[in-house]
Amino acid sequence: YWLEGPRTLSIDTRTGFISFSTSFNIDAPPISSGTPTDQVAIDSLLSLFRVIQIPTENYNIEAATYSYMTIDKTGLIDSSFQQAGGLVKIVIPYTVLGYEAILPIETFAIVDADGKIVSLSLLLLNIVPTGESVSLISGSSAQSQLKYGGVVLSGNSSTVESMTAQSMYPAYYLSQGDFYNVSTRRTLEPLYIFSDNTVKVGVPARKL
Structure with a gap:
């Protein structure tokens, strides 16, 4: 797998906890030849969130979108979207205070029929509300x-x-x-x- 180093790092002087914002990708070969379902994809991603203890309140699971992908003859994932295929891609929007957040890195997982995550892009943000107000145009x-x-x-x-x-x-x-x-x-x-x-x-x- 490939892990991208942290972009921001902060230390809470009261507790000593270290928090950071970063992104990482993994890549692994699929092991199943069946057809995955949307539910398999979301269950696998939520299971990963639980294992590595990622808070999910900013991920808009209900607004997730799904598309099928295939594997070409070289064993690589075909990025063109399909009506059916051996892999399903789930893309989850990120929200802050109920509003969509457009980020430079998309949060998605590509999952096979057995629920194995074969590719993942995940942006971890350490968002801290400051309480500051901003004047907006109409x-x-x-x-x-x-x-x-x-x-x-x-x-x-x-x-x-x-x-x-x-x-x-x-x-x-x-x-x-x-x-x-x-x-x-x-x-x-x-x-x-x-x-x-x-x-x-x-x-x-x-x-x-």
Whole structure:
């Protein structure tokens, strides 16, 4: 397996407990030739969380998405999504205070029919509410700023100016640059997310 070193580290002087935020991946060959189910996938991931004592309150299990994957003739996982296959991929959204958190690393597990996790991506965050308040712009103001662009979360960035948003909702965001910069503190930035059938764009919600 491959383990990525901690990105942040803190020590509680009262208890001596050390906490850190990091991410890691594992890779192992599948051992089953059957067809896995969604329930097998979620049970395996929750079992792993229990064994390594990961709190699950920020993982939105109910909103998890599932897709099948196959193994090609070389024994590698075929990344193209299938209607059926020997592996199932479960992707779990991360939430903070009930709002989606857009993170630079996706939390997912790929599981075979026997419940063996053959690939895993997991971001462990040490989130500490500070109690600080942030002034936000209104949703209508964010809508008017959308024509000037924003953080393109998915889709083709060339269509942002002409997009007609079909939905809007608040979320948090941590950029790739923020995650990999050496810092003692990172802040999840509030966003308004606009989406249509082709693109999803985040407009910063913090009032300047």
